[in-house]
Amino acid sequence: MKVGIIGGGIGGTALAWALLQKGIEVAIFEQADAFGEVGAGVQITPNAVKAIKGMGLYDQLLDRAFYPQAIVGRNWQSAAENFRIPLGQEFRDHYDAPFIHIHRADLLELFATGLPAGICHFGARCTGVEETATGARASFADGSAFEADVIVGADGVRSAVRGSVFGETAMRWTGHMCYRALVPTGGVVDHVSPDSSFWMGPNAHVVTYYVKGGEMVNIVAVAETSEWVAESWSTQTSREEMLATFEGWNGALGRLFADVDEVFAWGLFDRDPMESWVRGHVTLLGDACHPMLPFLSQGAGMAIEDALVLAEALAASPSDVPLALSRYEAERLPRTARVQLEARERGRTYHLPTPEEMAARDAEYARRAREEPRTTGINTDWVYDYDPRAFAAGLRAPEEA
Numbered sequence: 001m002k003v004g005i006i007g008g009g010i011g012g013t014a015l016a017w018a019l020l021q022k023g024i025e026v027a028i029f030e031q032a033d034a035f036g037e038v039g040a041g042v043q044i045t046p047n048a049v050k051a052i053k054g055m056g057l058y059d060q061l062l063d064r065a066f067y068p069q070a071i072v073g074r075n076w077q078s079a080a081e082n083f084r085i086p087l088g089q090e091f092r093d094h095y096d097a098p099f100i101h102i103h104r105a106d107l108l109e110l111f112a113t114g115l116p117a118g119i120c121h122f123g124a125r126c127t128g129v130e131e132t133a134t135g136a137r138a139s140f141a142d143g144s145a146f147e148a149d150v151i152v153g154a155d156g157v158r159s160a161v162r163g164s165v166f167g168e169t170a171m172r173w174t175g176h177m178c179y180r181a182l183v184p185t186g187g188v189v190d191h192v193s194p195d196s197s198f199w200m201g202p203n204a205h206v207v208t209y210y211v212k213g214g215e216m217v218n219i220v221a222v223a224e225t226s227e228w229v230a231e232s233w234s235t236q237t238s239r240e241e242m243l244a245t246f247e248g249w250n251g252a253l254g255r256l257f258a259d260v261d262e263v264f265a266w267g268l269f270d271r272d273p274m275e276s277w278v279r280g281h282v283t284l285l286g287d288a289c290h291p292m293l294p295f296l297s298q299g300a301g302m303a304i305e306d307a308l309v310l311a312e313a314l315a316a317s318p319s320d321v322p323l324a325l326s327r328y329e330a331e332r333l334p335r336t337a338r339v340q341l342e343a344r345e346r347g348r349t350y351h352l353p354t355p356e357e358m359a360a361r362d363a364e365y366a367r368r369a370r371e372e373p374r375t376t377g378i379n380t381d382w383v384y385d386y387d388p389r390a391f392a393a394g395l396r397a398p399e400e401a
């Protein structure tokens, strides 16, 4: 079995690593000249940490991680807590994994460093994929082509594989944009708590957390806007614009924003869940098939879960690719669709506009958090509970029985 992966982001490199662990031949094609990630943080929740454990990279992940103490919901002006989910030992024991923060480049490196150079093809921009009699063929901008038993499109929100095999569909402009910045602090500082803090205000919210072992603070500040903003990691904006947008918010945020050097603007787009993402010997993974808003911190996590499940499915039935891909889709599509839609809904609840609506929401958070902080604070138990390793156990069970 030979698998071709289009796209060397977090999802593509995770899949390449997971397939190699199963002894499956892999080639990975990335349009850029090298693997690379932007300077930003990412929250990796227990469900995705379990997938990384399943790939044998747990210790290496923890070496690069920052452990937040809690997920905390805060009032945009007073900083008063309206919920707190402790992330200590009890949380880790319950989910069999911690909740961590990591720099995106460190996460990518986790998967990419172990890939043999000979399987990585750079400067390879895929223009389309088609089925062949026994597998699939990917074509590239330089006129070359590659055939394999399976081709996986892990080429992100604007996936060429998706477009060529499943048809082009328009992305939905959500009317949200986010300011993204990393602030070097040299360590944990007084005005930024060592938590995953969600500051919720009218028509906007801000998320702050540490990465790089506490050396830097990652800022994702989401605002509503009537002007269209490009979906891009490289559109720069100014500190002044960010400060003006969040004028009147808590002073701790103002102090943090004042230390920002570079700010990027990211327009938020999403798509409705797909009905199917398998066609013959071609499938998709990560943002290529389920792009989502970042409000549940799950896009990279879902791509990593996909990678483990797809590798397990292909390893379990290497001579029956359609069976493997249908098992992959059946396991992953309903879950990722639910996460996509729930993330969209968070965009509404985090941004309630009036003081009355915000007070009612916060009272409800507080009530749930008092009852059982872990399970009901912001109701993410169903996301974190999932264990992608159970999929492999389920595949083995009938044969063992």
Ligand SMILES: Cc1cc2nc3c(=O)[nH]c(=O)nc-3n(C[C@H](O)[C@H](O)[C@H](O)COP(=O)(O)OP(=O)(O)OC[C@H]3O[C@@H](n4cnc5c(N)ncnc54)[C@H](O)[C@@H]3O)c2cc1C
Residues within 6 Å of the ligand: 006, 007, 008, 009, 010, 011, 012, 029, 030, 031, 032, 041, 042, 043, 044, 124, 125, 126, 127, 154, 155, 156, 157, 158, 159, 160, 178, 180, 220, 266, 285, 286, 287, 288, 294, 297, 298, 299, 300, 301, 302, 303
């Ligand atoms: C502001 C923000 C905050 C976020 N925070 C979190 C978070 O806290 N936790 C979380 O889990 N997720 C988070 N996400 C989501 C996460 O960043 C994405 O879901 C994740 O990066 C998707 O990975 P991917 O590999 O599917 O796609 P990508 O990272 O987009 O990788 C696709 C790769 O394919 C390559 N490529 C594209 N087209 C071609 C082509 N035609 N030929 C060859 N190569 C191609 C690209 O160069 C790229 O390397 C956040 C997203 C945003 C915008």
